[in-house]
Amino acid sequence: MPENQNQNPEAGLPISKIRAGKVSKYAIPHFVAPLDETPLHGVDAVKETGKPLSMWAEAWRSLRKRPLFIISALLIILVIAIAAIPGVFSAVDPRFCDLQFSNEGASAGHPMGYNFQGCDVYARAIHGTRASLMVGIFTTLFVVLLGGTIGALAGFYGGWLDTILARLGDIFFALPMVLGAIIVMQLPAFRDNKSVWTVIVTLSIFGWPQVARITRGAVLEARNADFVKASRALGLSRGKSLVKHVIPNAMAPVIVVATVNLGVYIVAEATLSFLGLGLPFEVMSWGNDISSAQSQLRNNPMMLMWPALFLSVTVLSFIMLGDAVRDALDPKSRKGN
Amino acid sequence: MVQNSEPKPLLEIKDLAITFSTPDGPVNAVRNANLTVMPGETVAIVGESGSGKSTTALAAIGLLPSNGEVSAGQILFDGEDISKASEKRFVELRGNHIGMVPQDPMSNLNPVWKIGFQVKETLKANGLAGNNPKQRVAQVLADAGLPEPETRMNQYPHEFSGGMRQRALIAIGLACRPRLLIADEPTSALDVTVQQQILDHLDTMTSELGTAVLLITHDLGLAAERAEKVIVMYKGQVVESGPALELLRNPQHPYTKRLINSAPSLAAQRGDKHEMAVDEVVAEKSEPLLKVSNLTKVFDIRKGFGRKDKFTAVDKVSFEIPKGTTTAVVGESGSGKSTIAQMVLNLLDATSGDIVFDGQAIGKLSERELFKYRRRVQPIFQDPYGSLDPMYSIYRTIEEPLRIHGIGNQASREKKVKELLDQVSMPASTMHRFPNELSGGQRQRIAIARALALQPEMIVCDEAVSALDVLVQAQVLELLDELQRELGLTYLFITHDLAVVRQIADNVCVMEHGQLVEQGTVDEIFDNAKSDYTRNLLSAIPGASLI
DSSP states (O other): OOTTTTTOOOTTOTTOOOOOOOOOSSOOOOEEOOTTTSOOOOTTOOOOOSOOOOHHHHHHHHHTTOHHHHHHHHHHHHHHHHHHOHHHHOOSOTTOOOGGGTTOOOBTTBTTOBOTTSOBHHHHHHHHHHHHHHHHHHHHHHHHHHHHHHHHHHHHHOHHHHHHHHHHHHHHHHSOHHHHHHHHHHSHHHHTTOSHHHHHHHHHHHHHHHHHHHHHHHHHHHHTSHHHHHHHHTTOOHHHHIIIIIHHHHHHHHHHHHHHHHHHHHHHHHHHHHTTSSSOTTSOOHHHHHHHHGGGTTTOTHHHHHHHHHHHHHHHHHHHHHHHHHHHHOTTTTSOO | OOOTTSOOOSEEEEEEEEEEEETTEEEEEEEEEEEEEOTTOEEEEEOOTTSSHHHHHHHHTTOOOTTEEEEEEEEEETTEEOTTOOHHHHHHHBTTTEEEEOSOTTTSSOTTSOHHHHHHHHHHHTTOOOSOHHHHHHHHHHHTTOSSHHHHTTSOGGGSOHHHHHHHHHHHHHTTOOSEEEEESTTTTSOHHHHHHHHHHHHHHHHHHTOEEEEEESOHHHHHHHOSEEEEEETTEEEEEEEHHHHHHSOOSHHHHHHHHHOHHHHHHHTOOOOHHHHHHHHHHSOEEEEEEEEEEEEEEEOSTTOEEEEEEEEEEEEEEETTOEEEEEOOTTSSHHHHHHHHTTSSOOSEEEEEETTEEGGGOOHHHHHHHHHHEEEEOSOTTTSSOTTSOHHHHHHHHHHHTTOSOHHHHHHHHHHHHHHTTOOGGGGGSOGGGSOHHHHHHHHHHHHHTTOOSEEEEESTTTTSOHHHHHHHHHHHHHHHHHHOOEEEEEESOHHHHHHHOSEEEEEETTEEEEEEEHHHHHHSOOSHHHHHHHHTSTTTTTO
């Protein structure tokens, strides 16, 4: 029998009341449910039916049912196909311009008409896809690699490394991306070697701090998880536990931001090209086409609308994809049980 | 069953069914639930997580989540059916007719408003603030047992401890003198001694005001001690209900019997223990495997502008663990028990003092020796949702230690993983699954399998069963005990729950504010505790005097 019932009165202690339970003044029937109504299950039995699903597989399963994802994914596949094999989508040579067709409307084989120079607007928009998409994809890639690495190191190791890297990021963060890019693109080294790659490098310089911040936050959250502690107790070194456990668990928000930003970088490229600072004029791109259509806005507004439409649809589909991915990877919905 | 002369029930739930619509189709969270609460009476609903106990209570106050609805049955409050009542009617009822004390004191107070404001809000909403609301607020807080209410009402929630926040929540719940108070696990996040104080106070207040209480808890001992009537729920159904003491002493339904057998608070009182005989023989012969002497850890707390404060988390603690036995380190939150675990695991450096494992001082190990040490000592952590990497399949999780230490090849590792799963009684097919598909108890068993993979000699369990339901908890404790007998493991068992200690430990160290208050064998501590602190802890175990 317990000691505190009989011999130990526990007098003088702050919480010493002996609790004997309560007895109701009402008659309370003792009800027992028939056993066959709620059969007793084994304690905590493992569910063996159903296919095992990893977190990514589960995200994919919920993703592929979303209309937002289906529409954006189809559009993105189309855009990628256009960029990869533009010849299939337009048989007309975009560089063949004849001034006799200057500013003419649509005609057979030329569904979007001609621009001021007499070039086919549709063909130029199709062939301009590649440059825009390349800028978007490669800038995203560099930004994720650079920003992700810096953010992960800063978040995981903390201390002075974090302070230095975070301040460095803040300096770049304080400059608006397009303004900063305008200045950098005017530096002699960039001005004289204008190409797709200079645009990519410039945008990456100003794009990485955002990804670094997000990675840092996600890594900070993941590095304190018990499974990281457990892996250290198993003998994994700090660096390895960062690569094997922390980074994979910090990827979800980075992927979401990267997808949305891909569209933003395409817009930034178009902005720079529109200002005459982005891609060289020889490179066909939507930004350049919009820029050259600007002077003819009153005479032939459609000349500006078509490349702008291509641009908007592409950017919109990347932003929609980002939203769909965010919903699927939402950590709250996958905590489970 | 209720005679005519007696008052009518305050709350009567008849054949209640609650359905949630989920993406995978409707889920019946509650079926055929019946219960009555008489005026001024305390009724406890007991069950494990997912049994529908909270859902039933939330339906009575109209706070079901938006995807849940009452699909059948009646909820009669004072004779009025409120199961389909409008939001407007519920707003009238809440506060001055039905009050609520929520579960988590940490998240249920708005951090940007002062405590006083949050109490005043309740009073105002029910038109009870009167001419001098400040005085009224102070009175309400004082009633809930908060000292210096005038000062306290001008403080923010972060300036309150967990127990004080819970008192503030009780103050809010009872501010408008409701006739029914729904208390949803009001103390499960608090230390046992604080829990006891709060429940004592709640008892006094409700009996003075004549408030009926619907108490929701997972602890049968606590329910039996605090309520006149206990209702046991299992998988959405009421399996047994009756007078508290009668139900505790004479359970009829097999599920209730199971609960009473497993509840640590009750088991501790019965003196259930694991098989001591084997361990004692081992203990007498063997050398201590782990020897901790004068262990101290001081943390620097930054105060800004380069100023630092010293905080001594562990203060000159010494103990020994004989090989093949279990030593439990018990203490309330902030007692420094987890810090000891981290230092023994060498995840944290000691400020001073020695930890000697098998004759080797672990503070001075080289990289290579440390790597070897890691093989011999393994941890199991508290949070079953955090201790497994969600990206890793169960196979990869258990295989990881083998890979890190370069043990065996692909085929032999797979065989080993299967063996380990078998040891923790999980089917081998589990190895293709991912942590998000397993329950808390199952994840904890996987964590044990991972810890066993390297065939360690000692396992450090840091609150390893605290987050689990009682039945699952009992199952995991049994597994740990079995493994100890089979493999001769030594356990360092960190816990806040003295009740669990009796089921698993051979020796006990009781800690308070970083210091070792008392140590001895389980029987010495439980039957003949020397310090007031330990006796307080023991008597605070709910249900202590009922069996």
